[in-house]
Amino acid sequence: MKRRIIALLTDFGDTHYVGIMRGVILSINPNVVIVDITHNIRRHNIVEGAFILLNTYKYFPAKTIFVIVIDPGVGSSRKAIIVKCKRYIFIGPDNGVLYPSIIEDGVEDIYMITNRKYMLENISQTFHGRDIFAPIAGYVSRGIKLSEIGSKLNLSEIAKITFNKPIIRDKKIIGEILYIDGFGNIVTNIDANIIKKLCVGKHRISLEIAEHKYMLPLVKSYSDVDRGKPLLIIDSFNMLEIAINGGDASKYFSTKNGDKIIIEI
Amino acid sequence: MKRRIIALLTDFGDTHYVGIMRGVILSINPNVVIVDITHNIRRHNIVEGAFILLNTYKYFPAKTIFVIVIDPGVGSSRKAIIVKCKRYIFIGPDNGVLYPSIIEDGVEDIYMITNRKYMLENISQTFHGRDIFAPIAGYVSRGIKLSEIGSKLNLSEIAKITFNKPIIRDKKIIGEILYIDGFGNIVTNIDANIIKKLCVGKHRISLEIAEHKYMLPLVKSYSDVDRGKPLLIIDSFNMLEIAINGGDASKYFSTKNGDKIIIEI
Amino acid sequence: MKRRIIALLTDFGDTHYVGIMRGVILSINPNVVIVDITHNIRRHNIVEGAFILLNTYKYFPAKTIFVIVIDPGVGSSRKAIIVKCKRYIFIGPDNGVLYPSIIEDGVEDIYMITNRKYMLENISQTFHGRDIFAPIAGYVSRGIKLSEIGSKLNLSEIAKITFNKPIIRDKKIIGEILYIDGFGNIVTNIDANIIKKLCVGKHRISLEIAEHKYMLPLVKSYSDVDRGKPLLIIDSFNMLEIAINGGDASKYFSTKNGDKIIIEI
Numbered sequence: 136m137k138r139r140i141i142a143l144l145t146d147f148g149d150t151h152y153v154g155i156m157r158g159v160i161l162s163i164n165p166n167v168v169i170v171d172i173t174h175n176i177r178r179h180n181i182v183e184g185a186f187i188l189l190n191t192y193k194y195f196p197a198k199t200i201f202v203i204v205i206d207p208g209v210g211s212s213r214k215a216i217i218v219k220c221k222r223y224i225f226i227g228p229d230n231g232v233l234y235p236s237i238i239e240d241g242v243e244d245i246y247m248i249t250n251r252k253y254m255l256e257n258i259s260q261t262f263h264g265r266d267i268f269a270p271i272a273g274y275v276s277r278g279i280k281l282s283e284i285g286s287k288l289n290l291s292e293i294a295k296i297t298f299n300k301p302i303i304r305d306k307k308i309i310g311e312i313l314y315i316d317g318f319g320n321i322v323t324n325i326d327a328n329i330i331k332k333l334c335v336g337k338h339r340i341s342l343e344i345a346e347h348k349y350m351l352p353l354v355k356s357y358s359d360v361d362r363g364k365p366l367l368i369i370d371s372f373n374m375l376e377i378a379i380n381g382g383d384a385s386k387y388f389s390t391k392n393g394d395k396i397i398i399e400i
Numbered sequence: 401m402k403r404r405i406i407a408l409l410t411d412f413g414d415t416h417y418v419g420i421m422r423g424v425i426l427s428i429n430p431n432v433v434i435v436d437i438t439h440n441i442r443r444h445n446i447v448e449g450a451f452i453l454l455n456t457y458k459y460f461p462a463k464t465i466f467v468i469v470i471d472p473g474v475g476s477s478r479k480a481i482i483v484k485c486k487r488y489i490f491i492g493p494d495n496g497v498l499y500p501s502i503i504e505d506g507v508e509d510i511y512m513i514t515n516r517k518y519m520l521e522n523i524s525q526t527f528h529g530r531d532i533f534a535p536i537a538g539y540v541s542r543g544i545k546l547s548e549i550g551s552k553l554n555l556s557e558i559a560k561i562t563f564n565k566p567i568i569r570d571k572k573i574i575g576e577i578l579y580i581d582g583f584g585n586i587v588t589n590i591d592a593n594i595i596k597k598l599c600v601g602k603h604r605i606s607l608e609i610a611e612h613k614y615m616l617p618l619v620k621s622y623s624d625v626d627r628g629k630p631l632l633i634i635d636s637f638n639m640l641e642i643a644i645n646g647g648d649a650s651k652y653f654s655t656k657n658g659d660k661i662i663i664e665i
Numbered sequence: 666m667k668r669r670i671i672a673l674l675t676d677f678g679d680t681h682y683v684g685i686m687r688g689v690i691l692s693i694n695p696n697v698v699i700v701d702i703t704h705n706i707r708r709h710n711i712v713e714g715a716f717i718l719l720n721t722y723k724y725f726p727a728k729t730i731f732v733i734v735i736d737p738g739v740g741s742s743r744k745a746i747i748v749k750c751k752r753y754i755f756i757g758p759d760n761g762v763l764y765p766s767i768i769e770d771g772v773e774d775i776y777m778i779t780n781r782k783y784m785l786e787n788i789s790q791t792f793h794g795r796d797i798f799a800p801i802a803g804y805v806s807r808g809i810k811l812s813e814i815g816s817k818l819n820l821s822e823i824a825k826i827t828f829n830k831p832i833i834r835d836k837k838i839i840g841e842i843l844y845i846d847g848f849g850n851i852v853t854n855i856d857a858n859i860i861k862k863l864c865v866g867k868h869r870i871s872l873e874i875a876e877h878k879y880m881l882p883l884v885k886s887y888s889d890v891d892r893g894k895p896l897l898i899i900d901s902f903n904m905l906e907i908a909i910n911g912g913d914a915s916k917y918f919s920t921k922n923g924d925k926i927i928i929e930i
Binding site: 417474 | 846
């Protein structure tokens with residue numbers, strides 16, 4: 136039989152909290168393959184988690200089971216859910232972190248996780264990654280029926296997150312910062328198609344960020360500018376990215392997630 | 401045959417020191433599954449390592465082989481040991497880091513690691529994780545007799561670590577900080593049973609920490625208080641934890657491991 | 666059939682960039698074993714990556730496929746290469762990061778990676794780890810002929826990195842700092858043989874570093890000196906290392922990679 140894959144995405148950092156989850160999963164299904172997406176989502180940052188999941192899940196083999204634990208509401212009344220989609224299965228807290236990915240993959244069934252039979256015996260108030268999400272993933276990887284896990288939910292009953300789209304008006308693209316990666320690269324919500332359509336043939340683009348204006352080159356490689364110099368590039372998210380060759384753009388421009396980006400076209 | 405699991409716990413961080421250990425193990429037994437507990441134990445902090453091991457090992461499948469490398473005495477005369485317990489096998493330096501876990505699991509046999517046949521050919525002075533502990537784990541996972549590894553030791557011959565228990569007197573619980581996790585959550589040595597017995601029905605608890613007194617709510621979810629506010633909670637260690645919703649309690653209270661915690665009852 | 670091992674070495678840190686690479690590899694070959702060497706190479710530091718690869722690869726099982734992504738020139742005209750050596754296969758950017766290891770292992774064939782059939786459909790400008798290196802590794806682990814990947818290159822056509830050797834003259838060993846590890850231990854380019862030959866019988870060694878002179882003990886264990894005290898030791902690289910017992914030598918001596926080290930003999 137093919138080995139089943141469980142992929143983990145959390146904001147736990149490299150801590151024993153992740154190690155325990157691995158142990159719990161392997162105790163239930165020793166034949167599963169556990170893969171880390173990353174554990175460095177900024178703490179409690181559901182939107183960042185949703186963005187990273189949306190941009191990674193599709194690179195995994197079909198039938199991968201994703202376990203997402205970015206869970207500031209642990210122990211509260213927020214639901215725990217499992218979502219069967221066209222190609223993948225997603226498990227996590229019902230706080231919107233799964234939403235963009237399940238919509239893109241195509242929702243088939245959503246279940247509220249309630250059956251204590253598939254959880255650890257003692258459920259703590261602070262660590263459902265260990266007590267609920269990891270064991271559920273382990274049992275699902277062994278092939279239990281999802282309908283045994285709990286009752287069905289409608290899509291309208293779960294939490295949503297959507298990413299703002301850029302606005303185009305008055306010869307301007309008004310976007311925002313979606314994500315700043317670990318290198319300080321600034322990923323905007325302005326996708327490659329918009330740039331191709333509206334900035335065609337331009338080698339330099341006029342950009343306003345944190346209330347300052349810049350004229351930045353649109354390049355094909357970070358190394359097209361000198362080290363330490365700013366640039367624009369279509370990045371691996373297929374988004375317009377503001378970067379510094381070999382440097383940290385978020386420090387250079389003193390920006391943070393959600394900040395406005397204005398491009399003149 | 402079932403795949404054997406080797407679980408690693410070190411203070412190496414994400415470094416090639418861990419990567420090499422993985423390579424050494426796989427060179428000896430390519431069919432083993434290597435799992436990371438965490439590599440972020442505070443450097444050389446044997447007590448923290450012992451606490452984390454004690455709180456994680458039992459979540460792993462029976463027969464898991466634990467390799468613990470928190471080893472400030474590497475290259476000195478400290479012994480290297482392997483301990484066969486009821487359900488698990490533990491390998492590491494003889495500095496007490498294994499002690500609480502092997503006692504809880506139930507010691508069957510302890511061997512001093514001396515047989516050069518099961519080590520790398522060259523033994524460095526600074527990295528026994530690579531040269532001794534990883535290869536021993538690899539060979540043990542292949543099923544060699546533990547008695548071939550070295551001579552038997554009595555429990556009285558190995559290093560011990562014990563955690564202080566809280567003292568209850570004069571209507572006070574006098575405990576201490578056992579562990580501060582990566583989020584700054586403060587784990588005390590006051591367990592859930594003490595709180596249930598002595599603080600029954602209380603919604604707020606009077607607590608002295610770092611010579612300041614506070615009146616803190618005892619809650620069921622971090623999110624029961626506003627973001628940035630302090631709280632008490634029974635945590636995933638089943639201990640009384642002092643936390644800040646979405647924040648860093650160890651900074652907020654300016655505390656460190658071993659600091660005293662006094663609760664009025 | 667034996668499971669094939671793919672070992673990853675990058676400067677990505679714990680980020681989704683690594684997670685995606687794992688997903689891509691498993692999508693192509695779900696039976697491969699993915700092992701992390703480390704992802705904490707200092708960003709864009711090709712020389713450090715080359716040094717770490719050289720000191721780790723040989724601990725892995727024969728036939729391991731190494732994927733190295735330390736790639737400041739991504740998206741530029743730098744080539745991507747795959748190198749078949751005596752015992753191992755190496756994949757990475759042609760910037761010298763592979764060079765010391767492939768020379769030591771013994772080069773058999775070098776191919777420029779050009780066949781789009783073995784890459785992802787869309788090749789981004791910023792993340793060839795995902796789009797080129799990971800899929801190539803996946804296909805190679807499935808056993809495709811390397812000659813299908815691209816055309817052959819001669820050794821003279823690829824980028825080189827060599828490490829400076831120490832100079833011995835005027836009763837001095839003039840070396841330099843090769844690498845500073847995550848603990849701040851300073852690894853020099855002065856190997857154990859030089860020390861054994863030229864410093865035989867010495868318990869203290871006169872050393873100049875960052876233009877200050879010190880008289881440091883040459884010890885066999887970090888713990889041979891008091892905590893916080895400096896020392897010299899032959900380390901796990903088999904090199905002379907300058908360290909502080911329980912401390913950070915690079916801070917203590919205010920040094921950085923490439924700094925000169927002078928020993929009087």
